[in-house]
Amino acid sequence: xxxxVLLAFALILGFQxxxxxxxxxVNISEVQAVATTKAENYAELxxxxxxHNFGKFSKSAPLVRCSFPFTNTGTAPLIIxxxxxxxxxxxxxxxNEPIKAGEKGVIDVTYDGTDKFPGHFQKTITIRxxxxxxxxxxxxxxxxx
Numbered sequence: 001x002x003x004x005v006l007l008a009f010a011l012i013l014g015f016q017x018x019x020x021x022x023x024x025x026v027n028i029s030e031v032q033a034v035a036t037t038k039a040e041n042y043a044e045l046x047x048x049x050x051x052h053n054f055g056k057f058s059k060s061a062p063l064v065r066c067s068f069p070f071t072n073t074g075t076a077p078l079i080i081x082x083x084x085x086x087x088x089x090x091x092x093x094x095x096n097e098p099i100k101a102g103e104k105g106v107i108d109v110t111y112d113g114t115d116k117f118p119g120h121f122q123k124t125i126t127i128r129x130x131x132x133x134x135x136x137x138x139x140x141x142x143x144x145x
Contacts, residue, residue, distance in 0.1 A: 043101070044074035045131040047138070054111070054142030062113030067106050068138050072099045074131065082128040083107060089116060090123040090140065113144045 052066040072078040077098035085092055091110045099105045109125055122141040128134060 041076045042074045043076045043078035043131045046071050046073040051139045056143045065110045071104050075101050080129045086124040092125045118144045
């Protein structure tokens with residue numbers, strides 16, 4: 001009797017495993033179809049550089065600015081959804097209009113060291129977009145004396 005119950009249990013587990021394997025194969029092909037569609041029509045955010053060093057600057061003139069030029073190297077319009085910094089002393093700005101394939105744009109960054117301690121700093125700016133590389137991080141650094 002125990003053997004019959006164990007055999008029935010093993011058969012049920014085997015059928016469930018086979019059904020799950022078939023289900024996974026279907027999901028993989030669906031993912032591949034979506035990836036193929038995205039690859040045909042996508043935006044891609046390509047920066048000239050991902051890092052800017054202000055070098056040394058005076059505490060008496062604590063406001064410094066830089067620009068990060070980029071190109072949409074994809075085939076669809078690029079839309080920047082969000083640009084935010086790791087600190088309130090760093091303010092990024094960007095265009096809200098879509099950037100067509102092959103066109104250029106700029107992320108402008110302002111660092112305000114007013115009332116900050118002198119010394120070396122490093123801040124990160126995170127860019128979120130509809131590009132195939134959805135999240136890109138830019139870095140600014142320098143030394144305020």
